[in-house]
């Protein structure tokens with residue numbers, strides 16, 4: 001007879017880990033108990049040595065995959081007399097419990113029940129088990145027990161209670177257990193929110209099939225849904241939301257239905273079926289009959305699979321693809337509250353599919369893509385948060401406030417960084433208000449007590465404003481170094497690296513707008529090795545929505561005659577002179593080294609794109625035009641100016657205009673993309689010969705460009721570089737908070753406020 005005490009750390013809660021241990025112990029005839037505690041899960045087991053050894057082995061080899069065990073520490077302790085059975089005991093109070101689990105998409109067993117007419121949970125929209133169902137979006141406080149969730153108000157019926165207490169049942173200790181008798185209820189409502197007698201699933205499909213817009217209350221907030229094959233329905237949705245030309249995502253009935261529209265490789269299929277059920281950006285098949293308005297002009301479509309029974313109810317034999325987009329006015333936070341839904345979404349919809357369970361945490365769908373077999377984060381939210389990112393050492397307790405666009409913020413505790421759900425663009429008042437309200441709640445949920453606020457250097461970001469109002473000691477971290485830091489933290493890179501950060505815009509230490517940056521260094525010691533030569537951004541922010549302005553700024557310097565002709569041809573002859581005047585007088589024309597703006601300009605020129613509806617639209621269009629059958633690339637020069645490598649984008653633009661008369665847009669796009677890839681490799685090569693490292697980080701919003709990333713990655717590897725891209729953290733500004741946390745913590749510890757040593 002022996003007794004062992006185990007501390008199993010890193011275990012996520014709400015994944016059925018305690019019931020799993022309970023079953024193992026019963027099987028091995030061991031006595032003892034298990035409970036959640038500050039480290040994760042604490043267990044004491046007692047029995048004969050052989051059974052104990054078997055138990056220990058199975059804990060590590062058979063644990064539910066979502067449990068993500070980090071370590072098991074075991075010690076022999078004195079044997080207890082007269083212990084009967086194995087118990088799951090209440091969580092230890094006071095301590096800091098393991099992290100709450102992210103929402104888990106409905107599992108295969110629960111889907112089978114959902115489609116089984118004999119099952120008592122046949123077509124039950126809230127079907128879940130110990131392995132699946134909402135977790136984060138309904139938790140009020142940790143640890144994850146039903147009483148502290150939005151399920152608390154639903155009293156278990158007798159049959160559910162029996163399942164909950166039966167250790168052989170797959171709903172043993174399932175905190176979200178429910179059934180049609182005792183769980184949440186679903187109904188159809190009219191646009192005013194008044195309940196209708198029609199069966200909810202039939203009514204929902206009737207609205208969708210008639211080309212209507214359906215408001216759907218989910219687990220992280222409201223969605224708006226329309227039939228994805230109906231051109232008029234998708235257009236109606238765009239108009240109702242005030243949505244720009246940005247692509248919508250498609251929710252498909254099942255994998256088979258999805259594959260009728262999208263090409264899916266093995267890695268993409270794994271992601272689509274992952275319990276996180278992210279939206280995966282996939283190549284659309286030629287044969288796909290999705291409405292063109294879903295993803296105008298693009299060859300890529302964001303696709304995902306149902307993660308709740310509510311979503312399964314929306315489909316039948318004929319209806320297999322829906323546009324599913326966040327329920328909000330474009331750019332605002334997802335609607336979670338029922339009254340707000342009626343007010344904001346009511347005027348847009350033909351009906352609502354609603355339920356009576358409260359959404360505790362607003363959580364948008366996550367977006368990822370796969371490239372060269374690796375996952376790249378685009379938006380990290382539902383299914384991933386609040387799982388922390390583990391660093392290799394303890395961090396200073398801090399709040400990282402994030403950037404302005406695609407904001408996420410982060411809190412640190414011990415060696416963990418808790419990245420928040422996607423907060424949206426903080427220049428929208430509604431998004432900022434939600435951000436301000438979410439930070440203290442996030443702090444309470446995760447029991448973090450920040451002692452510092454780390455913020456972007458941009459003085460006008462609302463996240464910077466929040467930091468200033470927090471009352472905490474402040475630290476600023478440069479935007480692009482935060483991008484770089486996020487990849488170092490995410491991929492746990494050791495030693496010196498070269499950072500290639502290509503982005504739309506970020507505030508530089510010289511008060512200019514950076515965005516085409518090459519860094520080298522390690523930890524808190526960085527040098528800005530090179531960048532695109534500065535050009536004026538005509539009219540500041542306005543140039544983002546009117547990419548022709550940036551094209552004009554470059555061409556004014558390198559091809560003024562061509563510019564005059566091009567402007568006249570596009571009816572802009574009158575608009576440029578006042579902007580040119582302003583630039584000469586330094587009025588509202590900040591200097592920028594942005595790569596995002598260079599892409600804008602090339603796209604504007606190649607496609608006569610004068611205005612866009614969202615940042616980067618012209619560049620996305622340009623990427624999708626590329627015709628790789630055309631070879632060739634443009635020349636460029638890298639000059640060493642006072643120890644900094646400068647690349648003049650004007651030279652590239654000049655060659656682009658010469659090609660306009662003789663080459664197709666597709667050929668120009670291919671040449672342009674190859675040029676930027678070649679430029680990345682050349683500059684990295686120069687930096688490598690000086691600093692000696694072959695580790696290269698690629699990050700920043702521009703690398704959402706699949707073609708550019710492919711080309712750069714391939715060419716760098718061919719030259720012997722080791723390429724790192726972010727995996728967990730978004731490659732765009734959604735990853736900034738992680739970099740702020742990682743770099744900020746180190747700077748605070750070492751008392752450093754300027755990582756460039758005054759030479760930014």
Ligand SMILES: [Zn+2]
Nearest residue numbers: 107110129132
């Ligand atoms: Zn399940």
Ligand SMILES: [Zn+2]
Nearest residue numbers: 157160179182
């Ligand atoms: Zn029940």
